Amino acid sequence: MTFATGKHALITGGGTGIGAGAARALAAAGAHVSLLGRRREPLEAVAAETGGRAIVCDVTDPEAQARAFAEAREAFGPLDYVILNAGIGDSRPFLRTSRESWNAIIATNLTALFDGAQLALPDLQAASKRLVIVASVAGLKGGAMAAPYVASKHGAVGLTRSLALEFARTGLTVNAICPSFVDTPMVDDSAARIAGATGKSVEEARALLARTNGNGRLITVDEVTHAIMQLLHPQASGVNGACVTIDGGTSA
DSSP, X not given: OOTTTTOEEEEETTTSHHXXXXXXXXXXXXXXXXXXXXXXXXXXXXXXXXXXXXXXXXXXXXXXXXXXXXXXXHHHOSOSEEXXXXXXXXXXXXXXXXXXHHHHHHIIIIIHHHHHHHHHHHHHOSTTOEEEEEOOGGGSSOOTTOHHHHHHHHHHHHHHHHHHHHTGGGTOEEEEEEESSBSSHHHHHHHHHHHHHHOOOHHHHHHHHHHTSTTSSOBOHHHHHHHHHHHHSGGGXXXXXXXXXXXXXXTX
């Protein structure tokens, strides 16, 4: 028996990237997984692989997110682990950033965390319960050409630390994962934007992003998943309000 056997884990952004990696690791550890995301096809593929439940949901719609949480509880019971992972990014000069782009990034990367945490917390106030917010190293420092994204991730880190302190005596832990550039579809999108703006190839743009990491390469999904699983472990009950950086040494 593994530590997650019979536990219920809900993951937003569960169809690709870090969310899908976390779902696979949790299912292998014995957990039931509820996967929330906007696109049905990748959700159902991961659900078929993990024995989980695919729930189509736009987390920026609070009523849709509430229905998704209710469907997850109906399928597998009360929540034990919640991983708020859904996120989007963009990169452009601040003076060419539209209010619409700002609103979309803040809605997905920050406001949806507020809604998700409020929906999750009634189940999570007990020993060995876990809330993990996937933030970014961008939440720990400034960053040119990505002001809305950086602001949203600073907010995610602030929310993590505030909830960790407020609910510390319930037994719940609340922690943030702060990776740098991870080899996911989001990095593919970033590389495509760089290529379009600079004339470089997509592979050249990916290499440019990789070089910003301390170790000179993209972080893997497995590396981020490993850190998430460590935070979920029962022996991690003393780790609360942490921002775990996974950046190859960039922030050392």
